[in-house]
Amino acid sequence: MALDATDWTVEESTKVIQYIGDDHGGASPTYATVIEFHRWLQDLADDAVAVPASSDELDITKSDPSRRSTDNIITLINGYTLGVATLDSWEFLYDGSIIQADGDVIYDGIVNFGNADVQIQIHQDGVVIADDWWNQSSAGLNPDSAAGISHRFLIPVRTAGADIDGRRLLGTCRRLGYTYNEFGINGTARGNNVLALSDALDLNNETVVGTLATWDQFVNDIVGYNGIDVDNNSVDEYYYSSWDNDAGTIPATPSMNDFYEYCKYVTRDGSAETLYGISGELFRGITHEIAVTNIVSGPFNAFEELTWGTGATAGVGQMFAIDSVSAPTTLWIQLLSGIAPTNGLTLTGTTSGADCDVNVTVTDRSATINTPFVGVSTGSALIGAYGVGIDIGDLTSSDKVKDLGNNVITPPNYVTNIVAGLISGEDRVLVAPWDGSSTDVNGDPAINKNQFLLSTILDGDNETAVVVKAGDEGPTIPSDTPSSGYLRVVDDAGNERRLHYSSWTGSTFTIDTSDGNEDFLGNEAAVDNNVYLAYIDELASGITAEYTSVQTGTRNLVVIVRDGAGTPIKQFISSWSQGSSAGSITAIRTSDE
Incomplete structure (x- = not known):
């Protein structure tokens, strides 16, 4: 024209x-x-x-x-x-x-090579430019379709004799329902400066904005540095978030892809949401990991704006994580404007007023940024982005996350087994190990009470630990053992004590029972007495009972359901197994009246 x-x-x-x-x-x-x-x-x-x-x-x-x-x-x-x-x-x-x-005043040209209908935003000096006049309805301004150009326009990069943030710009495209992308210009030059932003329909993001706005299941429980043992190896990895995917009521049964869509929603173009104290539209993820020392005032907040330097060394970043608010050695930021800090510069928390110094190493993590920030959805699983932590109960073995050490972490396969067909308050349910072949005198599968042997004598009042050694299994407690649950220990009188354990590691169960079963004073349990896991050992509190554990193979089980109360039934006993996917069994209720 x-x-x-x-x-x-x-x-x-x-x-x-x-x-x-x-x-x-x-x-x-x-x-x-x-x-x-x-x-x-x-x-x-x-x-x-x-x-x-x-x-x-x-x-x-x-x-x-x-x-x-x-x-x-x-x-x-x-x-x-x-x-x-x-x-x-x-x-x-x-x-x-x-x-x-x-x-003293310069307006530089911007040219975007992308699809004709892409809509782009420009980040400049720590904000997203509010008026995106270069976007027309379903098109860009001044396109050249023959050359593959969607937009051509000018942006002010210098005013009153000073460059605006070193003439640095970041272009993004975040239309909900489409793929996200970003492209940076590290200092415009005279003439035309190229962006390469394009998008396409995202088949894993088809939920409309009005529906996404009602979702309340997804909450970041820990905003900032936190440890999660995603791979279940008893050693925490560290992340800058801990997303909980079942914190509300909508959607009723949230999936990992729902979480992916929600993360796109809160960071979409025009988002009114905030993450870590900045707008969702501005939020990208961690760009720099910074070693620090010499905190001289504090503490820092768990997340806040940081500033540093003057003139050519000045910068502003939003801190997303710090390994200690009072004695930090490392912190993680998204650079908002200026340049990344260098060795010896002082970082100051805008809200807290805390100070610390850069300690030599500043690691550029911008290559780890994903668009969207959460990572990639396969439709059923998430390939997570750098530092994004998710509650272990919401992950499956198909998901992957990446910790702040840039290590890819794969969750174990958590499997839930359910016993159904129960009457609350009447049925006593026991699920125990079976060796796959042994039967009792009635021909029913027999509990394998020799799963472990007691390694140390239990002879005190209020025992707090049970240490096992090899029986048919062991001496190390199997990896498919529930993180907490019940244990049966045979004492010297032949009674099978029902002990609740709160955790386990190696060959030791930590006992927190307080109903008297933990009292072995005067009625000991000797070394080599039988010990076995009770995967479910309870009076039914609903129509089902269940347990969850990590499973990669198959475990043989025996299920016993008894009810001698108001509506008595004949004992239900059956073999069962836990495999690599969820399983269930329904108790057959044969009347005993």
Whole structure:
């Protein structure tokens, strides 16, 4: 589109060149390339006499208004400037740079190579530019479809003689329902600066925004540095979040893909949500890991804005995690503006007022940033992004997460087995190990009471630990043992004590029973007495009973359900097994009346 002279004025007294046509989205706004703009000015400047009636106050007797360096670099000279009184005139030019005020003001060209309908946002100096006038409905401004260009426009990068954040820009595209992307410009140059932002339909993000806005299941329980033992090896990995995927009621049965969609929703274009104290639209994830020392005041907050340096060394970042708020050695940020800190610079918490110094090492983590920040959904599982932690109860062995050490962590296979067909308050349920072949005198599967042997005598009051050694299994407690549950220990009188354990490690169960079964004083359990796990050992509190454990193979089990109360049944006993996927068994209720 050539420059429309009726949409522009030149005022000689102020030397302001003003666009006066329709605004973006109006009836018929017009746009011109910077070289067309220059040619128009020079065409006016060589007139014999200006024509004020056409708002033209340029002619051969007036100062020269512009100079061409290339077709994409135009300088306004002799005091001429682009007007901003009514409309920002520079918004109606494209395909190059405009320099004015002796270089104190610069508007640089942006060209995006992408699909025709992509909608892009620009991050500048720690904010997302609010007015995205370069996006038209379902299209970009000043496209060149033959060249694969979706957008061409100018952005101010220098004002009042100072570069705006070193002329650094970040382009993003985050249309809900489409793939997300980002592309950075680390300091614009004169002429055109390239973005490469495109998107496509995301088949794992098809839920409409109105529905996503009602979802309340997804909550970040721990905002900041926290340990989670995702791989169940008794050693925590560390993350900057701990997302809980079943914290509310909607959706009723949330999936990992629902969580992925929710994360896209809170960081979409125009999002009103906040994450770690910044807008969801601005949130990207961790860009830098910083070793620190010499905290001189504090403590820091778990997350907050940090500032450092002056002039060329200045920067601002949002801290997402710190390994200790009072004695930190490492912290993690998203760089918002300026440059990353360097060794010896002091980092100051904007809210807390705490200070610490950079201790040599600053690791650039920007290569780990995912779009969206949470990672990639396969439709049924998540390949998580750097540092994003998720509650272990919401993960499956198909998911992967990446800790703050940049290690890929695979959760174990948590399997839930359910006994159904129960009557609450009446049925006593026992699920115990079976060797797969032994039967009792009735031909029913027999409990394997020799699963472990007692390694140390139990002879005290309020025993707090049971140490086992090898029986048919052991000496190390099997990895498919529930994290807490019940244990049966045979004492010297032949009674099978029912002990609750709160945790286990190696060959030791930690006992927290307080009902008297833990009291072995005067009725000991000797070394080599039988010990076995009771995977379920309870009076039914509902119509089902269940347990969950890590499972990679198959465990043979025996199930016993008895009810001698108001609606007595004949004993239900059956073999069962726990495999690598969830299982269930329903008790057959044969009346005993």
